[in-house]
């Protein structure tokens with residue numbers, strides 16, 4: 023397949039944020055990944071159709087600007103040092119159908135509400151990041167799915183194929199990559215409007231949280247909410263400028279899974295001549311694609327964005343160090359985030375050796391906790407779920423492990439939605455096996471619903487204080 027040339031990236035309004043970077047390794051190297059093992063890529067049926075979709079994507083404007091990406095790297099550097107805390111949250115798999123104004127607003131609202139609680143608990147600025155505006159592709163444990171004797175390709179996310187179990191829907195269609203771009207653009211546009219247009223007003227967000235603790239089921243959290251109340255009253259009495267707190271910053275992120283999509287959106291910044299993946303501010307590499315000599319690690323090693331890597335319970339200290347050497351050879355502050363997803367039962371023994379080895383190597387990546395992916399199981403009736411208590415326990419184990427190792431627990435990575443779905447067991451509504459069926463809507467992994475998300479934020483805020 024021929025490769026579209028990297029187009030210049032215009033940086034409207036971003037030029038004021040110049041951050042000096044290292045010399046380019048090699049813009050030519052942006053295609054080196056093509057000769058490496060490329061796992062988890064769709065079997066596109068028509069190479070010509072893929073080529074035209076990629077050409078179309080290569081000509082479209084950036085979704086994010088280099089200056090914003092650099093600013094985020096600075097924020098993550100603060101979090102890695104314990105001077106900020108990262109909250110990353112959103113769907114396991116975004117869908118085109120659910121990119122509606124209401125659904126996006128509820129998700130943003132949930133993240134903002136959690137962030138206020140965590141800000142109070144940590145007494146630190148919370149960096150807000152959506153698993154939003156681009157989370158349209160999923161790695162799968164099997165390439166195919168069989169139902170009633172019929173075998174079809176597995177669903178790989180709306181950027182690749184449809185969820186419906188028909189041959190037509192399940193056949194990968196490269197035009198979906200273009201639709202993913204446009205859906206990401208409209209989602210990000212709305213997020214930008216919500217966070218700058220008054221919707222994120224601190225007083226408003228706090229009012230919503232008062233609503234959350236206002237019923238008896240959640241009254242356990244009323245003490246902390248009351249403390250935040252008094253803190254707000256104190257700020258007001260001191261003459262705090264609440265108008266300055268009407269807007270906030272929210273960054274976008276997704277798993278960099280589809281190499282053709284990410285490559286088409288990797289552009290050379292006209293200010294610095296350095297490559298940025300302008301599909302999102304932050305990209306991460308999944309547990310299934312983090313082979314140190316693989317294509318995903320290679321491509322992301324060459325872009326200037328801050329990057330994350332998921333680390334599961336089988337990760338060895340050598341794996342973590344090899345990834346750090348490849349992705350962050352210059353020990354650049356904010357460049358590398360390790361997203362640990364060990365499982366509640368494993369984290370207390372699996373995480374400390376990694377923390378110690380990485381610290382002993384003189385590295386200070388940002389460490390964040392994904393308490394979701396190590397705690398997934400299937401119920402007797404065949405439903406993929408998680409237990410809220412195990413999610414909370416993994417977060418607790420994360421703080422404990424960092425305290426023990428003397429390292430910084432820098433953030434949380436959560437699969438959540440703003441809706442009242444019933445996908446995760448437990449929480450104050452005590453969703454049980456039978457209730458799971460009432461509103462199980464995810465096309466991939468189970469998400470915390472709005473209440474469970476806030477509950478987790480209140481519990482984590484307590485852990486941050488203690």
Ligand code: PEP
Pocket residue numbers: 114161277307308309310332363395467
């Ligand atoms: C995910 O974040 O949805 C995911 C697939 O995670 P992991 O790579 O950690 O399994």
Ligand code: MN
Pocket residue numbers: 114115395437466467
């Ligand atoms: Mn998931």
